[in-house]
Amino acid sequence: MIKTLEFQGDSLTREISSLADFLDSLVDQKEEILAQELSDPYRMVGNFSSLPTLEDSTKSTVVILSTTEDYEAAIDEIKFTNFLDSAFYHLVNKYGIIAQVYLNTSNQYSRVYPAYDAKNIMDPNIDVKKFNFFYEADLEHNPSKGPVWIPEPYVDPAGKGWILSLIHPVYDGDQLFGVLGIDITVDEIIQSFIDDFEGSFLILNKNGDIVAGSSSAIESLSMPPLKNHVYRETIQSDSFRISDFNLFNSKSREVRKMAKSFILEGNDHFLFEEEAYLEDAVCYPFEVLDWYMVKINPRVQ
Known part of the structure; x- marks a missing residue:
């Protein structure tokens, strides 16, 4: 992608x-x-x-x-x-x-x-x-x-x-x-790729804002509810504020820790310890843009 x-x-x-x-x-x-x-x-x-x-x-x-x-x-x-x-x-x-x-x-x-x-x-x-x-x-x-x-x-x-x-x-x-x-x-082209891949993916900018993502990924990270469970529709709504969908502003302390690990510390893997439904996350940086693709893996119950 x-x-x-x-x-x-x-x-x-x-x-x-x-x-x-x-x-x-x-x-x-x-x-x-x-x-x-x-x-x-x-x-x-x-x-x-x-x-x-x-x-x-x-x-x-x-x-x-x-x-x-x-x-x-x-x-x-x-x-x-x-x-x-x-x-x-x-x-x-x-x-x-x-x-x-x-x-x-x-x-x-x-x-x-x-x-x-x-x-x-x-x-x-x-x-x-x-x-x-x-x-x-x-x-x-x-x-x-x-x-x-x-x-x-x-x-x-x-x-x-x-x-x-x-x-x-x-x-x-x-x-x-x-x-x-x-x-x-870029929203449409990124979202089309996310929809084609199996799994829970996010695209982040260097500030931790969610540029695009599957509903399963976003909703698993203690972010605000999505309009019709679709992030693109949420972005286009009159009430949308990008700061609400920044990982550093997540209600989850561990999600904020993950954002710090990927964006500020340059790590490519994060293991969840406190989130009951999340196992780990893997980060892939873009080469041209200061963006990151993150795959969220759920914990096997």
Whole structure:
């Protein structure tokens, strides 16, 4: 399971590197592209496009944030990067696990595919450079200028489950032009593997949060009750709080001890002594992500 998931990650790393090469070519040719005086399919008025894009599957959502230092330069950036729409479209439709693809520039212009209702969702006053999906790719954090996995996954507020972000910087000479990103829904692919394997499995992040897991594993570790005994449904409920499903917050002292053994001490086996229904647990670390797969073995009665 770990190798298959990380193989998907390797494929997407190659994809974002290819996308970065394409954007790099657009940046290099920006003067020639702008000289063609191509029509702007977005017709920006203030922060937002004056044309509806939600019903057009070939269009992104484009925003110029109020924090831009040069609005006209941002307009030009939109124009010479419009070719990204086609690349974004094909990438999202190639991989079912991709939630969205995007570009954020140092000049505070944002392009996201698929399109979303930016006027009602996006705060136009934010500074994208203060978010980890931007600064983790800058020269200070990423001197190699290559692809970067954001180390912390998050739970998507729109109900898509756990999201991982893969980002890649693009430079204009020595200056950071912008950062490409791919947001990936990992909940579904992980859960499908867990359902296919016999036994009680958990996927944990480095903080001890349960990313995914079989109901038998989660319910055996003194965690809160699951909605319909399904963790995916629990994640998508309005009352979900990830801190409730952190092994370090388990009501069981021994489960907390297990989390410490695996995550903080680097052990790969834990023997239960006090839990009446649990025998032991085995931990398998991921190679690319700071995640762990844990198999919980019940005590034979």
